[in-house]
Amino acid sequence: MTPLRSQRGFTLIELIVAMTISTMTVLAVFAILDTTVKQSNAVAGRVNATQRARLTMDTITRQLRSQVCYSPTVPALVSATDDAVKFHMDLSDGSKSIAQHELVFNPTARTLTERVWPGQGAPLTFPTRTLNRQLVDGVTRAQAADGTVIPVFRYYAYNLATPPRPALRLTTPLSATDLARVAKIEVSFRALPPGNKTGSAAGAVSLQNEVYVRVADPNDPAPTPTCA
Numbered sequence: 272m273t274p275l276r277s278q279r280g281f282t283l284i285e286l287i288v289a290m291t292i293s294t295m296t297v298l299a300v301f302a303i304l305d306t307t308v309k310q311s312n313a314v315a316g317r318v319n320a321t322q323r324a325r326l327t328m329d330t331i332t333r334q335l336r337s338q339v340c341y342s343p344t345v346p347a348l349v350s351a352t353d354d355a356v357k358f359h360m361d362l363s364d365g366s367k368s369i370a371q372h373e374l375v376f377n378p379t380a381r382t383l384t385e386r387v388w389p390g391q392g393a394p395l396t397f398p399t400r401t402l403n404r405q406l407v408d409g410v411t412r413a414q415a416a417d418g419t420v421i422p423v424f425r426y427y428a429y430n431l432a433t434p435p436r437p438a439l440r441l442t443t444p445l446s447a448t449d450l451a452r453v454a455k456i457e458v459s460f461r462a463l464p465p466g467n468k469t470g471s472a473a474g475a476v477s478l479q480n481e482v483y484v485r486v487a488d489p490n491d492p493a494p495t496p497t498c499a
Contacts, residue, residue: 316464320409320476324462327383327407328478331458334372334385335482337362340498341369341395346451347484347498352444353422354378356456371397374406376423376460381470382408383423383460411470413459413477421459421479428452429495437483454496456482 338347339361349357349371357373368390375384383406388397413421426445429435429452437455445453457479464474484496 316466316474317476320462320464320474323407323409324460324476324478327410327460327462328458328480330385330406331374331383332480332482334360334362334374335456335458338484339369341390343498345498346453346496348445348450348453350444351424351426351450351453353424356424368395374424376410376412378412380408381410381463382406383410407462409463409465409467410460411463411475413461413479414472423458423460425457425459426453427455427457429454451496451498454484456484458482 335356335358337360338358340347341359345359347358349359351357354376355373357371359369360372361367361369370390371388373386373388375386376382377384385402385404385406386400387402387404388400390397391399412423415421422443424443426441426443426449427437428439428441428449429437430439432438441449441453458481459477459479461472461475461477463470467474
């Protein structure tokens with residue numbers, strides 16, 4: 272009769288307590304795992320946005336710094352607005368004709384695109400567009416700390432200070448006169464991580480750079496961009 276009188280085993284209350292503790296432990300583990308996955312995805316998204324933004328900014332900067340004048344009377348810039356800039360550029364060794372390049376931001380598609388018209392003939396003309404290449408997608412206009420939207424392209428001429436500084440912002444779209452006055456171009460945009468469809472700042476990376484036009488000599492006491 273000894274085995275029948277044994278009290279070894281679990282009571283119903285003990286079993287319920289053990290199950291409750293186990294359930295809470297499993298839920299805590301799943302919460303930690305979920306947070307870890309979300310943080311990992313956020314970091315990966317920000318890294319992706321940073322890489323795409325830097326490559327695009329390097330491309331835009333290199334092209335804008337390669338502006339050239341093919342005539343003493345024709346400025347390097349052809350047209351300029353908040354979302355697009357068109358200019359003459361030459362990256363060759365002199366064996367090819369100057370080309371017209373255009374950098375365009377599309378706020379609806381959230382893309383930055385490069386367009387190219389090679390120069391032909393003499394006098395030089397640019398009749399046919401041969402390239403329409405998307406540089407990056409998932410980009411929006413950058414925002415200042417106070418929430419003000421910053422144009423992708425901003426243009427500056429030299430002011431009348433002593434010494435003069437390229438700090439006089441020009442009104443867009445630039446007039447024919449102002450196209451020849453541009454001494455500095457500021458480029459700003461914000462790259463979104465993959466999956467960010469709303470355009471929110473979560474995980475986004477903002478980049479800004481300044482490009483000084485080569486036809487303006489900053490050492491001149493009264494610097495004026497010139498193609499002469």
